[in-house]
Amino acid sequence: MRDLRILTDNHEKGIMASPPDEAQLLQMLLKLTGAKHTIEVGVFTGYSLLATALALPDDGKVIAIDTNPEYYELGRPFIEKAGVGHKVDFRAGLALQHLDELLADEANRGAFDFAFVDADKPSYVKYHEQLLRLVRVGGVIVYDNTLWDGTVALPPDAPMSDMDRRISAAVRDLNARLAGDGASRCASSPSQTASPSAAASCDH
Numbered sequence: 001m002r003d004l005r006i007l008t009d010n011h012e013k014g015i016m017a018s019p020p021d022e023a024q025l026l027q028m029l030l031k032l033t034g035a036k037h038t039i040e041v042g043v044f045t046g047y048s049l050l051a052t053a054l055a056l057p058d059d060g061k062v063i064a065i066d067t068n069p070e071y072y073e074l075g076r077p078f079i080e081k082a083g084v085g086h087k088v089d090f091r092a093g094l095a096l097q098h099l100d101e102l103l104a105d106e107a108n109r110g111a112f113d114f115a116f117v118d119a120d121k122p123s124y125v126k127y128h129e130q131l132l133r134l135v136r137v138g139g140v141i142v143y144d145n146t147l148w149d150g151t152v153a154l155p156p157d158a159p160m161s162d163m164d165r166r167i168s169a170a171v172r173d174l175n176a177r178l179a180g181d182g183a184s185r186c187a188s189s190p191s192q193t194a195s196p197s198a199a200a201s202c203d204h
């Protein structure tokens with residue numbers, strides 16, 4: 001984990017990686033839920049993926065989706081070196097498409113214990129609808145950046161970039177969707193980047 005952290009921190013987009021305390025939270029949730037089959041949407045160099053693979057049992061599997069396989073290739077040697085490469089099923093491409101492909105096979109519905117979403121925020125609500133069908137009752141879905149640096153709490157006319165405004169609106173939509181779902185339990189957890197994750201445990 002340390003070596004991959006160093007590589008990632010030196011990457012020009014290293015800010016995208018989850019911080020170590022978030023990786024530890026993911027590992028704790030994976031262990032607590034006894035997760036074996038998981039999905040990760042948004043891999044980058046694989047820091048949260050390596051944390052996930054290390055927390056899974058030896059016969060566990062994480063389907064890891066990212067549009068950019070070049071990022072994943074940077075981290076793959078570290079995942080192999082850690083001896084957990086056999087637990088990773090990397091799929092290159094758009095996550096909405098890959099999740100739809102999983103859903104097309106009835107055997108995948110409710111077959112996953114856990115999912116971690118850390119990719120394009122405007123698709124989060126759509127990912128949630130897909131993941132609710134893929135993750136089992138009592139499973140856990142974790143979303144990164146659910147406060148988007150606090151912007152979700154700012155008034156509508158607060159100054160911010162167009163990108164932040166667009167992402168903040170998308171994250172607010174997800175939060176409203178989660179908060180309004182009586183069949184799921186939600187919790188928000190701050191992390192080192194002050195950009196918390198929300199975990200939704202699905203009861204349906």
Ligand SMILES: C[S@@+](CC[C@H](N)C(=O)[O-])C[C@H]1O[C@@H](n2cnc3c(N)ncnc32)[C@H](O)[C@@H]1O
Nearest residue numbers: 016017018042044047048066067095118119120
């Ligand atoms: C914040 S980074 C992921 C960080 C990673 N989870 C970690 O903790 O190190 C977001 C990643 O999502 C990927 N991504 C963006 N849009 C995507 C999409 N529509 N489908 C799949 N991956 C996407 C990007 O290529 C990028 O690698």
